[in-house]
Amino acid sequence: MSPAPVPIPPESVMVWLGASGSPERLVWRSRRFHVTDTPTALVGTADWWKPFEPHSYGIGHLPLDIAGWRFQATADDGETHVFDVRAAGDAAPQWQLLRIFD
Structure with a gap:
């Protein structure tokens, strides 16, 4: 059974990306x-496609972009979360x- 996410209000964070474009800290x-x-990309419909999204053309699937990231991160004291x-x-x-998963 996977852990339930901890509900949080919208909150700003600082993220540093590495040379590959994925989060490092x-x-x-x-x-x-x-x-x-290893961070996992969270994907969503590409912004340029959103005006067409209500229409279904029946060929393939909607174009996707990276909409965010899910990754495990650890503080110096060992506290670990999935963000x-x-x-x-x-x-x-x-x-x-x-979201945060504990």
Whole structure:
């Protein structure tokens, strides 16, 4: 049985991406966490497709983009969580915490 996510209000976090574009560390509530597993991309419908989304053309599937990331991260004291985050802005990368799994 997988752990239930902890409900949280919308919250901003800082995320640093590596050369591959995936998260390497996160600061949440003034605490630094290092990613300790392989992040998984969370995908959603590509922004440029959203005006067409209500229509079904019956061929293939909708074009997808990375909408966020799920990863395990650990603080220096050993506290570990699984975080779901998504980019919240285009101009300057801002991140929003979606869920935490304990």
